[in-house]
Amino acid sequence: MDIREAKRIVIKMGTSTLTHKNGRLNLRRMEHLTRVVSGLRNLEKEIVLVSSGAVGVGMAKLDMPKRPETTREKQTAAAVGQCELMNIYSRLFSEYGYKTAQILMTKDVIDHSEREKNVANTIDTLLSYGAIPIVNENDPVSSYELEFGDNDTLSAVVAMITKADVLIILTDTEGLYDSDPNQNQEACLLRMVPEITPEIERMAAGSAGKLGTGGMATKIRAAKMVAIQGIDTIIANGERPEILYDILEGKPAGTKFLGKG
Ligand code: GLU
DSSP states (O other): OOGGGOOEEEEEEOHHHHBOTTSSBOHHHHHHHHHHHHHHHHTTOEEEEEEOOHHHHHHHHTTOSSOOOSHHHHHHHHHHHHHHHHHHHHHHHHHTTOOEEEEEEOTHHHHOHHHHHHHHHHHHHHHHTTOEEEEEEOGGGOOTTTOOOSHHHHHHHHHHHTTOSEEEEEESSSSOBSSOTTTOTTOOBOOEESSOOHHHHHHHOOOOOSSOSOOHHHHHHHHHHHHHTTOEEEEEETTSTTHHHHHHTTOOOSEEEOOOO
């Protein structure tokens, strides 16, 4: 679809976009993001946020020296961090007159059509009240069978459940390069990917950051999941949140993956 016509937009923000390297919230970034998202709402766009950061923020708040390895510690960090995250979102969005709502999901939602419908109905209704739904994985209750594992996959599921027009994944690189830009100065940014072929998947094989869980590979997998439903994905750098305006005005920004359709 013509991205300028996109009405319902799922925006995924990773831990590296929302926090500093020490795990504390990057408040300046969050202020920009909430202002831009509020600006988009003012343009009658329906925005659903998928926000990571719970584990990273909780780690910093609890003074954990490194990313927890045990499930119990990870879940503890998430419980503390999620609360802090929502508190800040709620305060920042309220400055622009917007209400926020928290939705925490586990993977069983997609295995039970009734639960899936409940999530879809709640998000639809929240949007009709002008609220901004903010989704994360329900980390404190997730076990291996229940977890999405990374928020890229979660954002794809949310885009599908809510029948979004487009999925935007904000991260700490410009998009998908044809080779690793950290290793190869000649690496080229791909602007448009009409189809996710095995070659594209090979390009995406990369490493995860210290605070987040996904790398480019999980983002490409997310793009592939939604493409089947005809939803486009844009992977772009969240360092400058105003990039969301560029993307939705159809200006070149990040890498666009076309939905089949
Ligand atoms: N649910 C995790 C969190 O909020 C993030 C998972 C991810 O970054 O992919 O910290």
